[in-house]
Amino acid sequence: xxxWQDWRDEVRRLAREKDVVILAxxxxxxxxxxxxxxxxxxxxxxxxxxxxxxxxILFAGVHFMAETAKILAPExxxxxxxxxxxxxxxxxIDADQLRAWKAEHPGAVVVSYVNTSAEVKGETDICCTSSNxxxxxxSIPADREILFLPDQFLGAxxxxxxxxxxxRIWMGECHVHAGISPTDLRASVEAAPDAELLxxxxxxxxxxxxxMVSDGQLPTERVxxxxxxxxxxxxxxxTAKRVLVATEIGMLHQLRQANPTTSFEPVNxxxxxxxxxxxxxxxxxxxxxxxRDEVTVDPQVAARARAAVEAMVAIGT
Ligand code: 13P
Ligand code: SF4
Numbered sequence: 001x002x003x004w005q006d007w008r009d010e011v012r013r014l015a016r017e018k019d020v021v022i023l024a025x026x027x028x029x030x031x032x033x034x035x036x037x038x039x040x041x042x043x044x045x046x047x048x049x050x051x052x053x054x055x056x057i058l059f060a061g062v063h064f065m066a067e068t069a070k071i072l073a074p075e076x077x078x079x080x081x082x083x084x085x086x087x088x089x090x091x092x093i094d095a096d097q098l099r100a101w102k103a104e105h106p107g108a109v110v111v112s113y114v115n116t117s118a119e120v121k122g123e124t125d126i127c128c129t130s131s132n133x134x135x136x137x138x139s140i141p142a143d144r145e146i147l148f149l150p151d152q153f154l155g156a157x158x159x160x161x162x163x164x165x166x167x168r169i170w171m172g173e174c175h176v177h178a179g180i181s182p183t184d185l186r187a188s189v190e191a192a193p194d195a196e197l198l199x200x201x202x203x204x205x206x207x208x209x210x211x212m213v214s215d216g217q218l219p220t221e222r223v224x225x226x227x228x229x230x231x232x233x234x235x236x237x238x239t240a241k242r243v244l245v246a247t248e249i250g251m252l253h254q255l256r257q258a259n260p261t262t263s264f265e266p267v268n269x270x271x272x273x274x275x276x277x278x279x280x281x282x283x284x285x286x287x288x289x290x291x292r293d294e295v296t297v298d299p300q301v302a303a304r305a306r307a308a309v310e311a312m313v314a315i316g317t
Contacts, residue, residue, distance in 0.1 A: 004031045011035050014288040015051035020079075021054035022284075023069070026228040027250035027276040032060050032284060039254060041116050041229030042068075042230040043129040047313050049073055054301055058287055060279045060294075062091045066295040067118045068127075071302045071309050081283035083293035085275045087115050089202070091151040092172030101147060105168065108145040111136055113154060115174070115314065118147075118297045122304035130201050130227035131317025133158045133272035137167070139315060153177065157225060160210070175272045177202035180246045184268045185209060188244045189218065192265070197223045198231045198239040200247035205267070209246070228254075235259045248273045 010034065013023055023045045033039045038048050038255035042065065049057050049069035056077040059066040060087045061187070070078040098120055102110065112124040123128060124136060128136035137158050140146060146164065147195070148155045150172030157168055185205040189212065199216065200207050206225055212218040224234055228251055235243070235258045245252060246267040255264040287293070297305075 004034070004281065007031075007285065008035045009287060011271075011288060014285075015058070017055050018056060018132075018134050020056040020286065020288060022058045022060060023048055023051045025065060025250075025276065026232070026254050027248040027273055027278060028060050028279055029250065029281075030253040031281055032279055033230075033250075033253055037058060041051070041129065041131055043131040043227070043231075043313070043316065044229050044238050045069075046072060046114070046129070046309070049078075050310075050313055055274075058284070060284060061085075062087050062090075062273075062275045063295065064115055064117060067297050068114055069304050069311055070295055070297045071118060071121065074297075074302055074315065077291070078295045079287045079291065080293050080295055081279035081287050083295060084295065085278040088176070088273055089113070089115045089121075089172055089174035089175070090117055090149055093120060093170055095123050098123045098149065101149075101170070105145060105147060108147045108168070109140050111140070111146055112149045112308070113149065113151050114309075116150060118301050118305055121308055122301045123170070124308040126315075127308045127312035128315075129312065131229055132312065134161050134259070136163055136312065137162050137317045142166075147268045151202055153203060153206050154201045157206055159317060173204070174202050176248055176271050178204040180205050180268045180271050182208035185212075185246065188265070188267045192242050192244060194240075195222075195242035195265075196238055197244050198234060198246065199223070199225050199267075200224050200228065203246045205246055230260055231255065235262070235264070238262060248276065249269070250276060 022036045024039045058079045066080045109127045114129045142167040146167040150169035152171045155169030180203045182205045202238045
C-alpha cells in the first residue's frame with residue numbers, strides 16, 4: 001500500500017460498477033498508469049478502444065486521443081479527465097489550412113498523424129501513428145504524391161526510412177519533443193558514451209542521432225528511433241546497463257517497470273507534456289463519479305474521418 005491505495009481502490013470500484021475501461025497513454029503520471037486497465041502508445045490504445053466491450057471508455061490522455069476513440073467507437077461514451085488537455089502539435093494545423101494545402105496539390109494522398117483534430121482527420125485519406133507511419137506511407141502507390149502532416153520531424157524520419165521523394169511535409173512540431181535538442185543529446189551521450197539510445201521520431205534531435213551514427217560517434221546498433229510502444233519492446237529485449245531516452249519523461253515509468261536491471265535516463269529531464277499532466281488523480285476520479293468531461297465528435301465529421309482512422313488501426317503490428 002502507498003499514498004494512492006485508497007484512491008486506486010475507489011477508482012477500480014467505480015470502473016467496475018459503471019462498466020468503464022480506463023486507457024492511459026505512456027506519458028501519463030505514474031499513479032494514473034498504475035490504476036489503468038491498459039497503458040500503451042497511440043496505436044495500441046486506439047485498437048483497444050475499438051475492441052473494448054465496456055460501455056464507457058475513460059481515456060487518460062489528451063483530447064485528440066479521446067476523439068479518435070469516439071470516431072472508432074461512436075456508440076460508447078468517451079470520457080477524459082480534462083477536456084482542455086490539448087496538444088501543441090495538433091494545434092499546428094486546422095481543417096481550413098489543410099483544405100487550402102490540398103487545393104494547391106490536387107490528387108495528393110493526405111496522411112495525417114493521429115495527433116490532429118477530428119476535423120483534420122475528416123479531410124484525411126489515411127491516419128498514422130509513430131508506430132506505423134512508415135508502413136502507412138509504404139502502402140501508398142509510389143506514383144502518388146503525399147501530403148504528410150503535421151509533424152516535420154516524424155515526416156523527415158519517414159522520408160529517410162522509405163526514401164520517398166514525392167512527399168510534402170507540414171512544418172509542425174510538438175513543443176515538448178522539439179525541445180529535446182541536439183545539444184541535449186550530445187551532452188547525454190558524452191556523459192554516457194556506452195549507453196543505448198531510444199529516440200522518439202517527433203524529437204528535435206532525431207536527425208542528429210543519425211548523424212552521430214554516420215560520423216562514427218555512435219554504433220548503429222545502439223541507436224533506435226521508435227514510438228513509445230516500440231521503446232517498451234526494446235526495453236524488454238535490451239541487455240544494456242544504461243539507456244538514454246529521448247521522449248516525454250512519463251515514458252520512464254513503463255520502461256523502468258519493464259526492465260528493472262537497466263538504468264533508463266532522460267536526455268532532457270524537463271521534457272514533460274503539460275497537457276498530458278492535466279490528467280490528475282482527482283480529475284480521473286471526478287470523471288468516474290460525475291461522468292465528465294465527455295468528448296463528442298460531430299457525427300458528420302466522425303463519418304468523414306472514420307475510414308482514415310480505421311485504415312490506421314489496420315496497418316502495422
Ligand atoms: P506514441 O505513443 O504513438 O509514440 O505518441 C507519442 C505522442 O506524442 C503522443 O502524444
Ligand atoms: Fe502533443 Fe507533444 Fe504533448 Fe504528445 S507530448 S500530447 S505531441 S504536446
